[in-house]
Amino acid sequence: MGLSPPSGLLPVPGVRLASGAAGIRYRGRDDLVLVALDPGTVTAAVFTRNRFCAAPVQLAREHLARTAPRYWLINAGNANAGTGVAGLEAARVTCALVAERGGVAPEAVLPFSTGVIGEPLPVAPFAAALPDLFARLDGAGWEAAARAIMTTDTVPKAVSRQVAVAGRTVTITGMTKGAGMIRPDMATMLAFIATDAHIAPVALRPLLGRLVDDSFNRITVDGDTSTNDACVLAATGAAGVAPLEGPEAAAFEDALRAVFLHLAQAIVRDGEGATKFVTLRVSGARDRAEADAVAYTVAHSPLVKTALFASDPNWGRILAAVGRAPLPDLDLSRVDIRLGEVAVIRGGEPDPDYSEAAGQAAFAPAEIDIAIALGRGRAETVIWTTDLSHDYVRINAEYRT
């Protein structure tokens, strides 16, 4: 789906990374990442809202509330989810191992795990691998790290941007993993973004909230949510400028948003079995919650998704999904639907100029825009999703068997 491995990734001053093959589950590939943050780094994070949340999520939340993180420890292959008290203890041990060697409090280590649910997390591989990782921490480690955190991902996903602030260059680099939004097995979406800008703690949390709401919270592959989702944003301050407090605030936030959007859309492009990248716009809603309700009802409809897979401009399925969205008093006679540039539905009925051939041409490309106008207000939303293919069923039916 138009994804290639990242190139031109830039170090973020104040951030050093190392990856290694700890053999937690995979053989012959890196599966453990250590990220070291310079003192003074400010970190914010958001976690899965699934109540079935993994041990590392519970511990990372606890640690983040107590002190500023100095290390992130990320493993792939084992989610340490559904592992009970023993899983929480294993996560604590891995943090203690990093803390001891790094000379920080255990609370200064944030643990992240992604992989199979319900299997005990072995701590011995961490103990064996960490000395080497500490020895190899390096600002240039982003690409290897993006590769080491992959599970069912087919390609590493990372990106960098730079923006000028007060005459200096501020760098933003981020990486993410996830394919299938969101897959409880290989549980699932992790995103790590760092910048050398200085951002006050009081500003970083709402900033992360805005960015996630416009990016990772606007993608869906299958509507399922994970036990391990986390998105972390760190600001090291090494660039010596505080862009949010100056005239470049908007430009800086736009650059950050571009990184978040790139990473979030990369997850959709790498979606399990995906053959289509769909941008779904809903406008004319009374408020954004309404627009979202329609967008997700359409995006999660198996009938719409199989029609997308078939490149079949089956507007009846789209209209039926709009019709069952939980909106009070929705008047379908005011609804317009466009597929790309083609007007399909106007006022709830087929557009007089619509032809099946035009619809098929609009649905043929791998990247499709669907625009739904509700005609009842001024609010709108955009989300990104995929189709439902044979491969989605194959991947998810055959994963453990």
Next chain:
Amino acid sequence: MGLSPPSGLLPVPGVRLASGAAGIRYRGRDDLVLVALDPGTVTAAVFTRNRFCAAPVQLAREHLARTAPRYWLINAGNANAGTGVAGLEAARVTCALVAERGGVAPEAVLPFSTGVIGEPLPVAPFAAALPDLFARLDGAGWEAAARAIMTTDTVPKAVSRQVAVAGRTVTITGMTKGAGMIRPDMATMLAFIATDAHIAPVALRPLLGRLVDDSFNRITVDGDTSTNDACVLAATGAAGVAPLEGPEAAAFEDALRAVFLHLAQAIVRDGEGATKFVTLRVSGARDRAEADAVAYTVAHSPLVKTALFASDPNWGRILAAVGRAPLPDLDLSRVDIRLGEVAVIRGGEPDPDYSEAAGQAAFAPAEIDIAIALGRGRAETVIWTTDLSHDYVRINAEYRT
């Protein structure tokens, strides 16, 4: 999925049926059904809540509000949905054709259509076929009718029951169509049930509401709802007894419920691509709405459904779906999950006695029970659903192409 064509269907005194090949879309098979109800018959109906509802649904609602129905007119192959003002006019013409020949007001005819969305409904085939149908109306026409209303169904679905009331025999016979709950293309679920009991209009509507709530409203294949769904219950009174007003009320309602359940479950068993028939029980909820919310979140999870297809006892996916259900303050540490007789999750964690082999044995059969206990109240629910298979994607991706 354990379905065979119906046998032993019983006439319902006061109800006569005829089927014929009108050639509305299909060739070489019946596609039109006329059902005649004796004077005095009381009818109640429920229709799709999808706001994108078909012309016959709009017209049937309007007619039902005005007079007691004397005829049902059902066609397969064309849903007369998404057809605008012309579609409504076509539906009116077909009712007028029946009314003229039957000597009743047009409002005494209820139209039902199922089939492809968005194609004009031709009325000439109705005009040509109706004289023959009127000539062949017969109480024994249920099986042929159940076959004539099929679209993507693989087997006709109908059942009869009898119950003794006040020394007389009351008969209930019903038929339904639908495969893929609910499929906007072959839009979708129709159910017609008749009894010769006498039931007052004021009692029939709430009775139908209870029955549908316990049957057709508790099944899901893919979470999509149709533009044409309708369920109709007629009581002709020909048996001369009023069971709801006597001591046999419970036995009679149980017999009716058994018919509704049989028909609803037959739709799931005939579900598109279905290889599993899943009974999903959620107990220990604070109220039924909570129990339903959990049940449907699990039933609609593509990850749970693909695990069912793979006969993979992937409890992590079930627990993760429970964890994202919209329940306030859900405490997963009180959740138990059983697959058939096998305890899998106890108190939010794997049961100590659980083994993968036991789970696989429980997930292997074509009929699977999943029981989820929330541990926060006394309300419960049961719904029926299917897996998500390669064939579901194939059927829905290839339908129009």
